[in-house]
Amino acid sequence: MSSFDIEKIRADFPVLRQKVHGHPLVYFDNAATAQKPRIVLDAIQSFYVDYCANIHRGVHYLSEQATSLYESARGRIARFINASAPEEIIFVRGTTEGINLVASTFGRTRVGEGDEVVITEMEHHSNIVPWQMLCEEKGAKLRVVPMDDRGELRMEEYARLLNGRTKLVAVSHVSNALGTVNDLPQMIRHAHDRGIPVVVDGAQSVPHLKVDVRKLDADFYAFSGHKLYGPTGVGVLYGKRALLEAMPPYQGGGHMIHTVTFEKTTYGELPHKFEAGTAHIAGGIGLGAAVDYLEAQGLERLLAYEDELLAYAEKALAQVPGVRPVGTARHKASVVSFLVGDVHPHDVGTILDQEGIAIRVGHHCAQPVMEHYRVPATCRASLAFYNTREEVDALCRGLRKVKEVFG
Amino acid sequence: MSELRELYQQVILDHNKQPRNFRALEGATHSANGHNPLCGDRIKVYAKVGNGLVEEATFEGTGCAISKASASMMTGVVKGKSLEEVARIFDNFHRLVTGDPKANTESLGKLAVFSGVCEFPARVKCASLAWHTLQAALTRAGSTISTEGSGAEDTVG
Numbered sequence: 001m002s003s004f005d006i007e008k009i010r011a012d013f014p015v016l017r018q019k020v021h022g023h024p025l026v027y028f029d030n031a032a033t034a035q036k037p038r039i040v041l042d043a044i045q046s047f048y049v050d051y052c053a054n055i056h057r058g059v060h061y062l063s064e065q066a067t068s069l070y071e072s073a074r075g076r077i078a079r080f081i082n083a084s085a086p087e088e089i090i091f092v093r094g095t096t097e098g099i100n101l102v103a104s105t106f107g108r109t110r111v112g113e114g115d116e117v118v119i120t121e122m123e124h125h126s127n128i129v130p131w132q133m134l135c136e137e138k139g140a141k142l143r144v145v146p147m148d149d150r151g152e153l154r155m156e157e158y159a160r161l162l163n164g165r166t167k168l169v170a171v172s173h174v175s176n177a178l179g180t181v182n183d184l185p186q187m188i189r190h191a192h193d194r195g196i197p198v199v200v201d202g203a204q205s206v207p208h209l210k211v212d213v214r215k216l217d218a219d220f221y222a223f224s225g226h227k228l229y230g231p232t233g234v235g236v237l238y239g240k241r242a243l244l245e246a247m248p249p250y251q252g253g254g255h256m257i258h259t260v261t262f263e264k265t266t267y268g269e270l271p272h273k274f275e276a277g278t279a280h281i282a283g284g285i286g287l288g289a290a291v292d293y294l295e296a297q298g299l300e301r302l303l304a305y306e307d308e309l310l311a312y313a314e315k316a317l318a319q320v321p322g323v324r325p326v327g328t329a330r331h332k333a334s335v336v337s338f339l340v341g342d343v344h345p346h347d348v349g350t351i352l353d354q355e356g357i358a359i360r361v362g363h364h365c366a367q368p369v370m371e372h373y374r375v376p377a378t379c380r381a382s383l384a385f386y387n388t389r390e391e392v393d394a395l396c397r398g399l400r401k402v403k404e405v406f407g
Numbered sequence: 408m409s410e411l412r413e414l415y416q417q418v419i420l421d422h423n424k425q426p427r428n429f430r431a432l433e434g435a436t437h438s439a440n441g442h443n444p445l446c447g448d449r450i451k452v453y454a455k456v457g458n459g460l461v462e463e464a465t466f467e468g469t470g471c472a473i474s475k476a477s478a479s480m481m482t483g484v485v486k487g488k489s490l491e492e493v494a495r496i497f498d499n500f501h502r503l504v505t506g507d508p509k510a511n512t513e514s515l516g517k518l519a520v521f522s523g524v525c526e527f528p529a530r531v532k533c534a535s536l537a538w539h540t541l542q543a544a545l546t547r548a549g550s551t552i553s554t555e556g557s558g559a560e561d562t563v564g
Binding site: 367 | 410411412414415420445446447448449469470471472473475527529530533
């Protein structure tokens with residue numbers, strides 16, 4: 001893995017220095033939340049220590065400073081995913097809120113009785129339930145693109161599902177349970193050929209792929225800050241300006257208005273129209289710092305390292321007796337999902353934890369995926385660029401220990 | 408390894424591999440479903456009650472080694488016990504797995520093998536799922552309980 005100075009990178013993440021149950025922490029739960037580099041922690045602290053003030057309304061020095069840093073973060077995030085303007089970046093709590101925002105504004109005005117919303121079998125619950133709720137409310141139908149046993153979407157079925165009643169497609173770029181990278185360019189092209197807008201769940205893709213929302217031509221693209229090495233409680237909904245402008249507001253309150261009288265309220269401009277109330281200011285600034293970190297390190301370099309590590313991990317795990325991969329898509333990012341013999345993943349998780357190794361065990365908020373493979377749960381190791389081959393080796397040793405305990 | 412050995416004692420591993428009373432119960436007078444949505448554990452517990460005694464108890468479902476072994480051993484332990492005794496054993500068992508010093512380990516007999524669970528807070532729900540489900544079955548037939556309910560008396564953990 002050549003010129004990549006992994007120790008230098010790891011030193012930027014304070015949490016990685018600790019020992020857990022007497023072993024160096026091996027953190028393989030990055031798909032749940034990623035660890036934060038020092039620069040992010042400093043940016044958050046600096047907001048509270050140096051210039052804590054509310055934004056967009058003060059005429060005083062601190063407020064101007066806070067506003068300028070918050071808005072500058074928005075601008076850097078817009079460039080990071082290649083949005084055409086900062087106004088297309090709506091700050092939300094996370095991917096879940098981003099999707100809910102689209103469902104309850106754009107979705108509510110677009111989807112009616114007898115219409116159809118297309119999602120896929122591999123969606124996270126947060127890209128299922130909001131659409132289900134919308135369909136129930138409107139008397140619309142939820143249609144599901146099936147996947148094959150490798151964990152790849154069946155594209156011919158997708159093409160068949162799109163029809164004159166389809167009002168919207170919602171799909172994840174990368175599956176959180178399987179790591180599958182979906183062929184989004186093709187899916188979006190198909191949908192657009194029929195004039196159908198596409199909402200993308202980008203929670204797992206923005207941290208692990210170079211995402212260009214304009215090249216993809218995504219209509220909406222939601223992601224979370226905390227999986228992108230930023231703080232929890234902040235995320236982004238990208239939307240094409242024309243769509244955002246035509247949409248009704250999401251929540252009503254302060255900051256999202258232009259003028260308010262008891263007879264009539266006029267709404268603010270983008271992005272403020274969708275950002276009622278005081279924002280998670282430190283969060284937005286912290287997320288801006290996370291983006292700065294990734295760019296300073298060179299995102300492509302980080303991702304190339306991650307891909308090599310994923311290939312190494314898949315190979316190494318395949319050599320551990322009893323380990324069976326779940327999801328073997330040809331194009332994957334970050335995630336290895338697996339089973340260990342007939343040992344329940346929950347037991348695997350406990351044994352690995354005793355070795356200082358953190359993985360996720362469970363259904364990964366993707367119960368239909370578990371249903372597909374007819375398992376109640378899987379073990380999931382999800383990698384980040386600060387992980388090492390030695391950590392993968394430790395995981396494999398830990399899995400051999402599972403065998404020892406369970407005989 | 409020592410804490411792990413405490414948790415996964417041979418008896419527990421044995422019951423996990425070959426669970427006892429692992430079947431639906433014909434002629435059951437009581438049953439309930441138990442669900443731990445966090446790890447996907449689902450079990451169904453059956454009981455046949457006559458003359459105020461649990462004459463027989465069985466279970467079905469999927470779960471981790473701790474929840475399966477706990478269900479297996481529970482169905483053996485409660486056989487022939489009165490409903491009050493079952494409630495008392497459960498109370499004591501719950502104290503044991505949560506590390507409550509007031510737990511009376513001696514009176515728990517074989518169930519004392521679950522003492523290691525208290526070192527693993529995330530696993531307390533696994534150990535107690537079957538017991539909560541049995542309680543639900545005995546107190547109101549045919550209900551479903553969840554480890555993630557909100558404030559209900561049968562919420563686990």
